[in-house]
Amino acid sequence: MSDNPPGRRPATTPRPGATGAAGAVGPVVIIGVFGVTLGITYPLFALMLERQGVSGTVVGLNGAMTPLGMVLTAALIPAAVRRWGPWTVMVGASVGTSAILSVLALTDSLGLWFVLRFALGACAVAMFILSETWISAIASDANRARLFTAYTSVLALGFCIGPAVLTVSGNAPGPALTVAVASPLLALWPLCTGRRRVPGMAASGAVPVGALARQLSVLLVAVLTVSVFDAVTLQFLPLYGEAAGLTSGQAAFALTALLIGQILFQFPLGWLADRLGARTALLLSLLVGALGALLLPFAVDGGPGWLYPTVALWGGIAFAGYPLVLTLLGEGLRGTSLLLANTAFAIVWGVGGVLGPPYTGAATDWLGADGMPWSLTALWLVALVVTAGAFAAGRGKAVVSDGGPGRDPVPTDAVAGRDQ
Numbered sequence: 001m002s003d004n005p006p007g008r009r010p011a012t013t014p015r016p017g018a019t020g021a022a023g024a025v026g027p028v029v030i031i032g033v034f035g036v037t038l039g040i041t042y043p044l045f046a047l048m049l050e051r052q053g054v055s056g057t058v059v060g061l062n063g064a065m066t067p068l069g070m071v072l073t074a075a076l077i078p079a080a081v082r083r084w085g086p087w088t089v090m091v092g093a094s095v096g097t098s099a100i101l102s103v104l105a106l107t108d109s110l111g112l113w114f115v116l117r118f119a120l121g122a123c124a125v126a127m128f129i130l131s132e133t134w135i136s137a138i139a140s141d142a143n144r145a146r147l148f149t150a151y152t153s154v155l156a157l158g159f160c161i162g163p164a165v166l167t168v169s170g171n172a173p174g175p176a177l178t179v180a181v182a183s184p185l186l187a188l189w190p191l192c193t194g195r196r197r198v199p200g201m202a203a204s205g206a207v208p209v210g211a212l213a214r215q216l217s218v219l220l221v222a223v224l225t226v227s228v229f230d231a232v233t234l235q236f237l238p239l240y241g242e243a244a245g246l247t248s249g250q251a252a253f254a255l256t257a258l259l260i261g262q263i264l265f266q267f268p269l270g271w272l273a274d275r276l277g278a279r280t281a282l283l284l285s286l287l288v289g290a291l292g293a294l295l296l297p298f299a300v301d302g303g304p305g306w307l308y309p310t311v312a313l314w315g316g317i318a319f320a321g322y323p324l325v326l327t328l329l330g331e332g333l334r335g336t337s338l339l340l341a342n343t344a345f346a347i348v349w350g351v352g353g354v355l356g357p358p359y360t361g362a363a364t365d366w367l368g369a370d371g372m373p374w375s376l377t378a379l380w381l382v383a384l385v386v387t388a389g390a391f392a393a394g395r396g397k398a399v400v401s402d403g404g405p406g407r408d409p410v411p412t413d414a415v416a417g418r419d420q
Helices: 025-051 056-063 065-084 086-106 110-138 146-169 171-195 209-245 248-264 264-278 278-302 304-319 323-331 333-368 371-393
Strands: 400-401 410-412
Touching: 025 056, 025 065, 025 086, 025 110, 025 146, 025 171, 056 065, 056 110, 065 086, 065 110, 086 110, 086 171, 086 304, 086 371, 110 146, 110 323, 146 171, 146 248, 146 278, 146 323, 171 410, 209 248, 209 278, 209 304, 209 323, 209 333, 209 371, 248 264, 248 304, 248 333, 264 278, 264 304, 264 323, 278 304, 278 323, 278 371, 323 333, 333 371
Parallel strands: none
Antiparallel strands: 400 410
């Protein structure tokens, strides 16, 4: 049943009392517990399949089912929201995730694992899209960047907690599976206690597809770059450290340092964005992304004392490009336009996760181990030049929000307008 009564226009703004930091507790808790869930399942399921004697190729293909499910089902979320409402979709995704993981824990059927992990991606992408849209709807221009960087910092914390659960349990599947099955259900707490705080996310009236596409063409470049960076560092950073002469433990901790940086250093950039403007902060983030990749060979040559602080700052400030893009998006869109834009971001994020490792893998085959930082440097520089050029040229000014019935879309100045 839809969250909005028949014949009434769904709300495009949150209900009274749902705005600001207090209103952001719900989506932040939701994304945190989903970060824990995904952080557990990726290494846990790989371990379980290896113990069953499954080949490395099949393990990799099975792991790809979750991001594939995200990419291929993301476009269905806006229709689901129009049909059932955002609250119902999020509750269904939470319960569905727990049910899927319960079945995965009880079956050894490899074919069923492929289907279920695809479905897991569909549930996860619904929570990502709707929680991000939720924050956009409740945020004000004064705190939008801080709310989004807090959101992504908690997500990074969730991804750190997931592997830690495996470590504490001694890689025993039972306790880790129990946590994985239970954690999505924690999302029901903010959903059920604060149902009236969930904003409407689909408005009636025409969606200005052309203007929306012009805005997204600028911002999607940054989204793709951050996504590739995330996927590449998760897979290649420990390997790069080992190739540079670090011990396996030191190289693995480089990735931990990067994730710690994502927890610690995103929010300060959000604070800066709320004062200097999200465009300025985004350009700074892209610049640090390029400089961090460029300096990585020198940092690793300096040993752990140089490497760990470098990758922590690099990881936090560069990854902050994603919440800053969401900040720019939320400044000018409402209702269906905002929901569709967040859906497009989710799809591009998944595409970046699929294309990033092969891109850097080919670079390492061509250039050796340093192909990893050089490939990322090139990508960050392209994103910086494209984004700076678009901002300077004023492209993307015609950002629009949904109008009500019989009304034209309302133009705003979200992306290329003047920073406050």
